[in-house]
Amino acid sequence: MKPRFDPRLYQITALTALLIYGISALHFDVTVARSTLILGVAIGAQALCSRIWGVRFDPRSAAISGLSLCLLLRSNSVVLVLIAAVIAVGSKFVIRWRGKHIFNPTNVAIVALMLFTPRVWVSPGQWGNLAFFAFLIACLGGLVVNRAARSDVTYAFIAAWCALLIGRSLWLGEPMTIPLHRLENGALLLFTFFMISDPRTTPDSRAGRMLFAAMVALGGAYIQFKLFRTNGILWSLAACSLLVPFIDALLPAERYSWNSHGGSPWSVAYSRLLSLSSAPLLRTPSAASTSPKETQRFSIGPHRSSSSATQIGP
Amino acid sequence: MTMANDFRGEPKEFAVVIPVPTVITRGQIHVADKALIDHLDAYSSPRLVEYFDEDPCRVMMYDRSMAPSAMGNAKAAREESRARSLGVTIEARYTVGEYDILILSATQSNGLETWLRENGYTIPPGASYVLGSYIRQNMKFFVAKVNLQEQAKLGFSYLRPIQVAYESPKFMLPIRLGTVNAAGAQELFVYALTRKGRVETTNYRTVKLPSDVDVPIYIREDFAPFYKALFNEQVRKEDMAAVFLEYAWDMNWCDPCAADPLSRDELKKLGVFWLAEENSGGAANAFLTRLHVRYDRAHFPEDLVFQETGDRQNFQARYVLHHAWEGTGDCEAARMYRRNLNERREREAHNVASLTGWKLGEIRKKMNLVANESPGEKKWWELW
Structure with a gap:
């Protein structure tokens, strides 16, 4: 039985709506250009990993990780945020146990960067x-x-x-x-x-x-x-x-x-x-x-x- | 932590009760020069096109109206046994500068409230609930009031800021005692000097004030009321549930400067201890964040909790004046300029209206907008 809708499409729509609301109404410290770049790099990393591991390329989960990073992770350095996008996607392929990845991709990317550099942060108060x-x-x-x-x-x-x-x-x-x-x-x-x-x-x-x-x-x-x-x-x-x-x-x-x-x-x-x-x-x-x-x-x-x-x- | 208060009553009626995470020893308390805070305030205040700008180790708090007032002049030495019977322990007692300071710990809020009342502190009703939750969290109470004799000896006519140095992972500011008193909203400025970057609240939104906005020339004479109205309007727009960022800048410079950056000596006096570890000739590695909060119990139910972010982007609340060219030339370019000038002034009027909530008509009147429409210039309909 094939699903009528992929739940990930709902997630992508919901996260996109939240990001638009965050940028326009709550003035999140992230621009549309940077968000697009993060999304692009996440999906690019997914394409690359799919090729290396020889699996079918599917951009949906990478898009969810990218959007979540846009919503949560803040930094003055665009490079660090892009590294986070690569870690998020890469972790699904690399950190695995018995055919199942261990970490939520966005979560592990944020935590890894917060551990290794003081130049990123998460603003839990940004939502009001x-x-x-x-x-x-x-x-x-x-x-x-x-x-x-x-x-x-x-x-x-x-x-x-x-x-x-x-x-x-x-x-x-x-x-x-x-x-x-x-x-x-x-x-x-x-x-x-x-x-x-x-x-x-x-x-x-x-x-x-x-x-x-x-x-x-x-x-x-x-x-x-x-x-x-x-x-x-x-x-x-x-x-x-x-x-x-x-x-x-x-x-x-x-x-x-x-x-x-x-x-x-x-x-x-x-x-x-x-x-x-x-x-x-x-x-x-x-x-x-x-x-x-x-x-x-x-x-x-x-x-x-x-x-x-x-x-x-x- | 440096606490300055703009208390305006009789010094004998002044007192503060502040929950602190640990017992504070005599060496950890110091009375600072008021000029330090004044300089910090001048350096970081919102400005008219005159510009400016790490480690959650130091918070400077400049409190404009908080403080339960002390009634009468309580005896300096109170019977310790009475305190003990109320479950209150006087952990330490110091006189520093013009202040008598007690460090109290308590086992129950009613006992502490009674003790404070018996010793001449006016505690607002309902305070014992708030005291109780701090007691449960093992916090101590830093209680200070003015020693009139010492003050007379020192000859100060105002209250100097009290400084307390302590180490704690709790990067927070207890504001709940200040909200018990239902005397309306309180105004608080927080200046944080950190090593890494900007400080923000984690349990309330931190909102940047509108900045870099063009405003009419007359605002130069009216800047104080303008900024006050602007702040009121932003508080209203955010439903009073936000903390406002007024300034975030690397302490080494400013552009342009409302006041000179603080010297290394001043920074050190404000508690920037890490300067000593670095080259004395090098840059002062300190980042200043200035937050402005208007709070009451309904909108700020819990204490302010902060985090130091890695954000080193400079921010200042700055409003731009453009002086118009007043030449009399009548070339095409000059006519174009004057036409644009009127549009620009109109825009400036709208900016002020939207920032402050003032009526557009009144702003136009103050700007002499109608009178300013360049005389002699033909209207487009003057074709016939």
Whole structure:
């Protein structure tokens, strides 16, 4: 069954709309010319890597990475931002484990550059706290994750993050306006609906994704409120991504593929639940192919080689 | 951190209560020369075509109206046992310059509030909630008030800025105590001197003020009200939920300069400790960010949290005056110039209206726009 629409097209449209809004209304520190250049380099890098690794060229995931970088990463140096675009795309081909890339491309590019140079930064405050905007971005994001059939990780993360922020404020005796103000943040929504929801880098099983989301939230809160570092959730996502292969080994399930999950997210979730509940907790990777026929036919199991074109998603 | 306050009342009524992350020793406190802050202010203030311009180590705070006031002259030495019974510990007590300074820690907000009241500090109702959340975060309280005898001895008629040096990963400014007092919006200037680049808030939008705009000549006489109206209008446009960037510049130079850049000695006095590590003859590697915030409880529910970015792009709030050529030549080019001049003046009037929210008609009147329309020049319809 071919999907009616590729969820990535929704993502590209939503991210483009956000970028236009950011540049025109919020005066983001990025120009149209620079954005075009970043996009061009990301797609160019994808073309080059596809050629080297001998897979079919598909510009969509590279476009998503490029757009996300335009929205998030800031620098006075255009070269550094372009390096980020190359790292984002390159990471999908190079940093892999059992045919699955480890990091969300945009996330790893931002974190790598922030680690190695003081000349880049991310401005979490750039979105402001306009309720209208929060609503808009949430709707757009909700649409995207529903199409990508991985809304569970988003909901789990936002639930954990709300619990942490509200719990902390209750403990400190702060008014609820403080956690609400922190939640009404464009950068947080962008992270929740567009980054952590990336179906190619989250754990394969639903239970794994719940665990993963909770860990990212805990790590983010620790970095923000204990280490007093900005962008806690970005650092936390990169760190927790390293644990995904372990979570997959512990809680295996079928692998996500962009081209096989275009149908109703509920049917996919249901079939995944079935496969989870009918299997013992510790299964070998090849046992994942015992999941229901309908989804199995279009999925690429972890035992397959990495040369399949459908595996190179964002 | 250097704190300057434009408190205008009786010195005996002045007091500040500031949450700080650690206990501060005597050597970490210093009273600075007010001229330092005045120079910093002059150097970085918005300008009329006179121009200008790292490590989250130093924040300078210039607070125009915050400060719970102290009522009466409380006894300098209070019974420690009373404090202890309220769960308040006087960690340290210093007299520095004209200030009596206490470093307090507390176990419960009610106790601290009671202690402050008993010792003559006027604490607005509702403050104990705010104090409570700082206590839970293990913060200490830096409490300062004026020692009138010392002040008389020193002979200052104004309050000098208090400086506190400390190391902490918390790059933030507690503003919540200032918002408890419902006396309307507070005005705050933050000057940050850093090694790496511009400073911005991470939990509020940092917005660059409109700059490089052509304005009419008369603004030169009216610059203060113009800038005030401009700032009011920008605050309104952003729904009061933004922090405004007024200046971001490498401390080595300015173009053009509203005031000379600060000397290495002045920078050092402001806490730029890293200068000593570098060649004394070389450039002063310090980047100045000036932020201007108008805040109240409804729009700024949480404390300001900052980050130092790698942004070294210079920015200044600058408004441009163009003096017109006043010759009497009557060539085609001169006629063209005068026609364009009127259009330009009209544009300048619109610029001022949109920046300040002032009425266009009044701006035109002040510019003598109608009178300025070059006399003797034919209108296009004067064909017949």
